[in-house]
Amino acid sequence: MPAPSRRAAAAESAPETVRLTGVGFGYADSPDVLRDVNLILPRGSFHFLTGPSGAGKSSLLRLLTLAERPTSGRIALFGQDVTDLGRAAAPPLRRRMGVVFQDFRLLDHLDLFENAALPLRLAGKKRAEYAADVEEMLRWVGLGGRMDARPPSLSGGEKQRLAIARAVMSRPELIIADEPTGSVDKAMADKLLNLFQSLNKLGATVLIASHDEALAEQSGARRLRLDRGRLTGSAG
Numbered sequence: 001m002p003a004p005s006r007r008a009a010a011a012e013s014a015p016e017t018v019r020l021t022g023v024g025f026g027y028a029d030s031p032d033v034l035r036d037v038n039l040i041l042p043r044g045s046f047h048f049l050t051g052p053s054g055a056g057k058s059s060l061l062r063l064l065t066l067a068e069r070p071t072s073g074r075i076a077l078f079g080q081d082v083t084d085l086g087r088a089a090a091p092p093l094r095r096r097m098g099v100v101f102q103d104f105r106l107l108d109h110l111d112l113f114e115n116a117a118l119p120l121r122l123a124g125k126k127r128a129e130y131a132a133d134v135e136e137m138l139r140w141v142g143l144g145g146r147m148d149a150r151p152p153s154l155s156g157g158e159k160q161r162l163a164i165a166r167a168v169m170s171r172p173e174l175i176i177a178d179e180p181t182g183s184v185d186k187a188m189a190d191k192l193l194n195l196f197q198s199l200n201k202l203g204a205t206v207l208i209a210s211h212d213e214a215l216a217e218q219s220g221a222r223r224l225r226l227d228r229g230r231l232t233g234s235a236g
């Protein structure tokens with residue numbers, strides 16, 4: 001794994017990175033996607049979230065990334081209650097997270113280097129400060145020879161690797177990844193798992209949603225399971 005460019009600013013954070021208390025959530029046409037979910041992710045913990053398709057995994061992650069608000073219960077992130085957080089208050093909290101979206105959400109008009117560097121640029125860093133780290137990370141995920149390319153020219157697996165590089169580039173305190181190894185082969189999945197484990201050892205709290213039970217087992221991480229909107233498994 002590339003050398004840390006800076007340490008997670010976790011020192012002054014709460015002991016729990018995530019706390020969900022009695023959380024319910026739904027959409028207009030599926031009102032009970034999540035039901036009475038209670039979850040604590042201690043700072044520095046590593047959890048895998050599994051469950052059948054449609055169980056509500058992505059919806060739970062959308063609550064944590066502040067893309068949605070719960071219909072009942074309370075959510076706290078980094079020790080701060082975010083249940084009713086307004087739009088304007090979300091970006092500073094989001095900057096403390098690295099998110100790997102299931103659909104990658106890369107910016108097609110930027111090249112690979114610029115995509116990976118985006119969180120650092122948004123954090124106000126200068127290119128000279130981060131260029132070497134970004135290049136090293138892109139080489140590490142096997143994209144070193146394509147830094148000037150744009151996302152539309154990448155394969156699904158390459159897009160996934162770029163999305164992961166971007167998510168972890170700024171050393172976020174909380175890493176949330178939705179199926180981060182769904183488009184890569186076993187060797188790359190192992191390598192990416194190793195990256196998440198290394199970042200976890202450096203202090204990041206990690207939550208990975210995945211269908212890959214074997215990878216979850218291999219990770220040695222704590223297991224959470226969603227089934228029809230209800231959470232089971234170790235949660236602390």
Ligand SMILES: Nc1ncnc2c1ncn2[C@@H]1O[C@H](COP(=O)(O)OP(=O)(O)OP(=O)(O)O)[C@@H](O)[C@H]1O
Pocket residue numbers: 027028029030033051052053054055056057058059060
């Ligand atoms: N934007 C949306 N509007 C309405 N219903 C939605 C929306 N997103 C998800 N749902 C519904 O919510 C339920 C849970 O979906 P979700 O994507 O959270 O499950 P998941 O466990 O992540 O599934 P998968 O493993 O297939 O990605 C499903 O019944 C789905 O149809």
